Each structure stands twice: as structure tokens, then as C-alpha cells.
Amino acid sequence: MTRATLVLALSLPLCGARALRAQSASDLLGAGVRAYQALDYGAAAALLERSLGRDLAAGLADSLRARALTYLAATELFGGQRDSAVAAFRQLVLLNPRYRPDELIFPPQVTNLFQEVRRATRAIAVAVPPVTELRTRLEQFTARVLASSLADVTVTLAQEDGTPVRQLYSGPVADSQVVAWDGLTGAGAPADNGRYVLRVTPQTPTADGPRARQVVLEVKRELPDTLAWPPEPPVLPERMSSGPALRSLAAGLVAGAAAVALPSILAPGKDATGARFAVGATVGVAGFVGFFARKPRPLDANVRANASLRDTWKQRLDAVRAENAARLRTVRLIVRAGPETVAERGFP
């Protein structure tokens, strides 16, 4: 026999015992129910108590545990143990304030006692969805506050270290109350990443009163995509180029200079008349006339067209800016809820 085989052989009985124990809790519940239906209240009480036993309780889900407590209370009631029945119902109310025994299964004696105990036992609970995705301001995270009887409660949201974030509700809860959170802090800003505690606290805590309940919320921010800025529009030139004016001036001055210089170029050393100066000056003046005629000036049509383009672009820019600001205001939050627990005393 190898060492692996030995380990396997030793571990099998351990695994089998654990499975047997979980199975036994539900089997005990089933056997207890059958004994109750057979009116064997002594056996039924023993079986049901064993199914709810501390060492087996882990094997029962809350719904089965509530069923076991109901049958146990009914068994004790019909067995003449009214106090035990009240104690079982009291556990049931504390387990689930909204639980009601099925009136088709249990006779009025049982349901009436349950209602009596429920009214006397003040319990609160809070139920939240495991995961909620919401856009701040636009959508809401909802929690349902449950109460076994009329109770004044305060629902607060705080950071894990106890720093208050926001009070979500303060008032009476007769049966259940939906409490909503829009993802904002008390200052109106979207909640940051982190762990928060949603806490339901009775407004007048008493020794025998309901205990505060809390749920840890893991909040994660997801920044929204923002729109890209619109590109600046291609604009038309708003002034004429200085090139044509300078070319006009050059054309006049060069031709005028050529007229003056012709004798020197073609017949150097010979006297020439002053006629060339008259023509040269005239052509040069024509160059200046052309320069001023084609002097750069604003192109009004282009200026108007560009103004229209810029206005349109600015409107698009403002729209994108507003849209981005709105998107940034409505941050997307993912809220993951932990299990509901009893709040410790002294929690702020």
C-alpha cells in the first residue's frame, strides 16, 4: 500500500462523516416533521431540537431552520409546553422578521401564538441585492428594511471606519420599508471606492429591543467614457496674401528700371534723352498703383464664413463640454453587498 493510498483511505471516512452530519440535519428535520404529523410530539420535539442543535445547525439553511423552528414551536404547543413554543417562535422571529407560518399547514392555535410572539418580539433585518450597478443620481441602490412589528429605525451609510456618509432613512417601519441610495455622499459627490456599512439602527434601543443590523457594501467607481473635443474647423484665409501686391510693385519697378537702364545696356557710353525717365517713372508709379490696389485687406466673405464655422464649432464644443460634465457627474458605481450581520454595540 502506497503512502497516497493510505492518505486516501484515511481521508474518506472524514469526508463521509461531514456529509453524513449535513445529511442528518435535514434527515432529522424530515423525521421530526413526520413524527409531528403522526402526532408523536415527544419524538418530534427531540428530532427537531437535534436538527437545530448547535453542532448541526450549520447544516441547515435559514429557510429550513425557520421551518424546523415552526414545527418545533407547534410540537411544543401541542405537547403542552407553551413556554417552549414561545421560545421557538421568538427564535424564528429573530431569524426572519418577515417569516409567517403557513396557515394551510398549521392550525389557528399555532398561527395565533406566532402572531402574539411576533408582536411581542421586536426584530429588524435588512435585505440587499448581492450586486447592484447604478449610475449616480440617475439610478438607485435599494435595501429593504424588515421589521417584525412597528419600529422606528434609522438607516445610515458610513465608511468602514465609522465616518458617516449619509443618512438614508429615519422613521417607522411597520412591515418593510424600501430605502434607496443614489450613490452620492452627503456633500452630493459620488461615493469613492471603498467599503461602506449600511446600518439599520432602532431609534430607541432597549435591552430587549431589536438589535441593529448592518451590511458591508463594497463600492467600486467606474469612470464614464467622455466625448472627444470636436476638432477645430478648417478656416478660410481672412486677409489677402501680400504676395500679389508685392509682385505688382516688383513688375512696375523692374519694368521702370529697365526703361531707364536700356541705353546703358544697349548702347553704353552714349548720351540718351530724358524720355526714358518719363516712361520709367510712369511704369514705376503704375507699380505702386498696383501695389496699393492689391494691398492685403480683409476678405469679408471669408470672415463671415469663418465666424459661422466658429460659432457652429463653439456650439458643438459647449454641447460636448456639457455632456462630459453630465457624464462625470453621473459616475457608475458597482455595489457588492456582504452578508447581513448583527451590528456590534457601540457602533457609531
Added chain:
Amino acid sequence: MKTIGLIGILALAATAGARSQDRPTLAFRGDAGFVWVRSDSAAVGAVAAARLRGPVLGGEGRLVFNGFSVGLGLRSGTLQAADQGTMKRDLIEGRLIVAARPLPWLEMSVGPFVRAYVTDSVTERWVFWQARARVDAPIVTASLTSYVELWRALSSRVNLAAGAGRVQGGEAGVVYRPPQRPFSLRLAYRMDDAVVGRGGSGSETLEAISLAIIVGER
């Protein structure tokens, strides 16, 4: 050289004819001007100079088609001695040109040019074969244009004993086309210089200032 000029004329004309697609248009130019002529002759170590001046009238017609043109021009006037002397000559000039515009701002032309100074007793006649290049530079588009034109004789002949030497010239001016008008006005200064004799024993220099009216597209 005359042969070269003739070949040039024929080549330009043939190319113009081959590319001719649009209907030919006619352009006319009439001009009035004033001419100064200075004749220098060096004989036996002494330099003699004669100066003449006087008004001239002229005209030129061109047949223009597809950037090519063929033109015929004539100019004449009576010149008198500038120093109140009695010397008097008639000036007559005529020319035939074939021109092409390979570029919008450049006109090349070739053709014969005849100039005659006529007195009662003798006529001095010059015959050139010219090659000309003209550059147009618009000052204000389509209404005001300056231009410079240079030419040189491919061959020259004169009925003087010394014979003809190098002959060249140039012209510069401005053309104004009034808006919505079918004509243009041109102011130009021209200078031609001809060397008499192979050794440069003399020269004749002609200056002219002219104002012209041009009808039609050139």
C-alpha cells in the same frame, strides 16, 4: 542668318497653323510718338555727330490665333536737325513679325525689319532680321501690365559703304486696359542701336517714346 530667320518664321507659322483651332482675331495698334536719332561717324580721326528728332505716326495689324500671331507694322515721320539746322530726313520703318507665346508671360517673335532715312538725294536703308523676346508682367490683373522687350538682329544690311555691324534694341513700357472698354493704351520707351561697319567706325542710335492705342486682343 537670314536663312535662320526665315526658318524661324516658317516654323512658328507652321506650328501656329497646326494648333489653330479657334477663329482668328484681329488686333490693331495705332501709335504716335517722338523719335530722336543720333548718328556718329568716325572719319580720319574726327568724330561727326548728327542729331535728328521729330514726331512719328504708325500702326500695326496682327492676326492672332491660339497664342500665335502674324503682324505687319509701319511707322513714318519727318525728322529735323536738333540744332535748328536745315537737315531733314523722312523716317520710314516697316516690319513683319511671326510671334508665339510659349508661356502666358513670354512672347517670342522673328521677322524682317526695314528702316529707311530718306532725303531728297539719297535713301539710307537698313534691313534686319530680328529675333525678339518680350516678357509681360501684370501689375493689376487684366488691366495694367508692364513689359520689357529685347531684340537682336540675326542679320543686318545697310546700303552704306561701311556696311552694317551689330544691331540690337529694346523696349519697356506699360499697357493699361480700361475696364469694360475694347481698347488698351500703351506708353513705351524704345531704343535701337546699330553699329556701322565691322570695326565700329560709326553708329546710329534711335530713341522713341510713343503712346499707342490698341484695339483687340494681342
